[in-house]
Amino acid sequence: MTTAESLAGSAEAAAPPTRLENRGIRPSPEPAPAGRPIRVAYVMSRFPKLSETFVANEILAVERAGVATELHPLIREHAGAVQPATAALVRRAHYLPLLSPKVLAAQLFFLGRRPAASLGALGAIVAGTWRRPRTLVRSLALYPAIVGHARLILDEGVDHVHCHFATYPALAGFVVHRLTGIPYSFTAHAHDIQVDQSMLGRKVAEAAFVVAISDESRTTVLAACDPHDAAKVRVIHCGVDTAEFQPPPVAAPPDRRPFTIVSVGRLIPVKGHLGLVDACARLAADGVPFRCRIVGDGPLREPIQERIEARGLTASVELLGARTSDEVRDVLRHADALVLPSVPTADGRREGIPIVLMEAMSSGLAVVASRMAGIPELVEDHVGGLLVEPGDAAALADALMELARDPGLCQRLGRAGRARVLAEFDLDTQARRLASEFEDVVDVRRAAQRQGSAATVGAA
Numbered sequence: 001m002t003t004a005e006s007l008a009g010s011a012e013a014a015a016p017p018t019r020l021e022n023r024g025i026r027p028s029p030e031p032a033p034a035g036r037p038i039r040v041a042y043v044m045s046r047f048p049k050l051s052e053t054f055v056a057n058e059i060l061a062v063e064r065a066g067v068a069t070e071l072h073p074l075i076r077e078h079a080g081a082v083q084p085a086t087a088a089l090v091r092r093a094h095y096l097p098l099l100s101p102k103v104l105a106a107q108l109f110f111l112g113r114r115p116a117a118s119l120g121a122l123g124a125i126v127a128g129t130w131r132r133p134r135t136l137v138r139s140l141a142l143y144p145a146i147v148g149h150a151r152l153i154l155d156e157g158v159d160h161v162h163c164h165f166a167t168y169p170a171l172a173g174f175v176v177h178r179l180t181g182i183p184y185s186f187t188a189h190a191h192d193i194q195v196d197q198s199m200l201g202r203k204v205a206e207a208a209f210v211v212a213i214s215d216e217s218r219t220t221v222l223a224a225c226d227p228h229d230a231a232k233v234r235v236i237h238c239g240v241d242t243a244e245f246q247p248p249p250v251a252a253p254p255d256r257r258p259f260t261i262v263s264v265g266r267l268i269p270v271k272g273h274l275g276l277v278d279a280c281a282r283l284a285a286d287g288v289p290f291r292c293r294i295v296g297d298g299p300l301r302e303p304i305q306e307r308i309e310a311r312g313l314t315a316s317v318e319l320l321g322a323r324t325s326d327e328v329r330d331v332l333r334h335a336d337a338l339v340l341p342s343v344p345t346a347d348g349r350r351e352g353i354p355i356v357l358m359e360a361m362s363s364g365l366a367v368v369a370s371r372m373a374g375i376p377e378l379v380e381d382h383v384g385g386l387l388v389e390p391g392d393a394a395a396l397a398d399a400l401m402e403l404a405r406d407p408g409l410c411q412r413l414g415r416a417g418r419a420r421v422l423a424e425f426d427l428d429t430q431a432r433r434l435a436s437e438f439e440d441v442v443d444v445r446r447a448a449q450r451q452g453s454a455a456t457v458g459a460a
Contacts (some may be wrong), residue, residue: 362418
């Protein structure tokens with residue numbers, strides 16, 4: 001046994017697990033006041049992050065469902081533009097520098113109060129990530145701040161910790177749980193469980209439950225965890241505000257603008273924008289009048305612009321840069337179709353179920369997307385949208401041409417797509433499901449706390 005493995009096992013050796021601990025719930029010695037609304041600490045890697053506005057939206061929806069929240073970002077993201085509601089969350093988020101007197105005090109606090117748990121958590125990280133040096137270094141760099149957040153979470157009287165993404169945020173939940181006994185859960189999306197699965201099985205084993213955003217994501221998580229933990233992993237979709245994203249008034253007369261295509265997403269390989277430019281070149285060659293507006297920014301902006309120019313499409317394909325959710329909604333209102341030509345990447349990244357597809361379908365737009373990962377769970381081909389094979393520019397062009405030449409098809413797909421989102425991807429409905437999961441875990445923990453208090457009184 002290595003030194004790291006020995007440290008990882010020290011916490012378990014110090015305190016044998018109870019029945020509740022086997023479910024990922026460690027009873028606290030102090031009972032919570034009866035009837036107090038539950039308080040959940042949300043942990044994420046970076047906040048506010050424009051491409052992850054869905055996290056802020058979920059927090060607000062969970063609060064509408066009656067759950068109090070605290071925000072604990074591991075890193076402060078200095079975003080140029082954020083939604084007004086997100087800005088309010090930023091003002092009350094708990095940001096901790098990686099090194100500060102408060103962080104140092106937290107290390108001393110837990111080393112003094114729970115030395116076995118502190119060393120065990122650190123040892124588990126080393127044992128679980130040493131085969132991936134980059135993950136190990138990042139995990140150890142974040143560890144002091146995570147311990148600092150653990151102290152804050154303990155002082156806040158938090159009942160449960162929920163982490164977005166299975167990588168460093170779920171690692172933070174794991175450490176907080178080890179140090180404080182507060183149960184945690186995490187949401188697994190896509191690339192966070194596809195590229196690096198370090199400690200994924202361990203994180204699932206110690207979590208109270210795990211949320212997968214799609215059936216495809218759940219299958220990926222299950223393949224990495226013990227079969228006995230399968231019941232912990234359930235699908236709860238991310239959702240969109242269907243009142244905010246809705247079809248425009250029908251009364252507006254049709255205009256004479258060309259067929260307008262919109263694509264929204266970071267300019268990164270998995271989004272497939274280069275293939276979209278090639279599909280647009282095919283539309284132009286076939287004489288289809290169109291306009292394509294690409295919303296987003298990222299490392300591929302320059303290569304995409306170069307391809308637009310090389311294909312002679314500067315008059316019809318436009319890069320709009322990053323936009324807020326309000327601005328995206330406005331762009332969608334003036335479009336005929338949204339296209340997301342996702343492709344798998346060389347390092348194994350695939351899409352989950354992109355939020356922008358839900359936003360477009362909720363807005364009554366026809367969508368064209370790739371038949372990959374969790375996307376078919378949202379888009380049924382020729383019912384709620386059109387699906388094409390990833391990386392097939394000719395098939396993508398054919399699908400867009402089909403929509404450009406048949407406005408009635410656009411309308412039918414748009415209506416069916418909105419019905420699909422209303423039924424399975426409404427933000428508040430999914431948030432209530434998540435809030436119910438939180439409440440179930442907290443109810444079990446509070447019952448255990450009351451039983452422990454009663455047993456202590458009886459023994460006295």
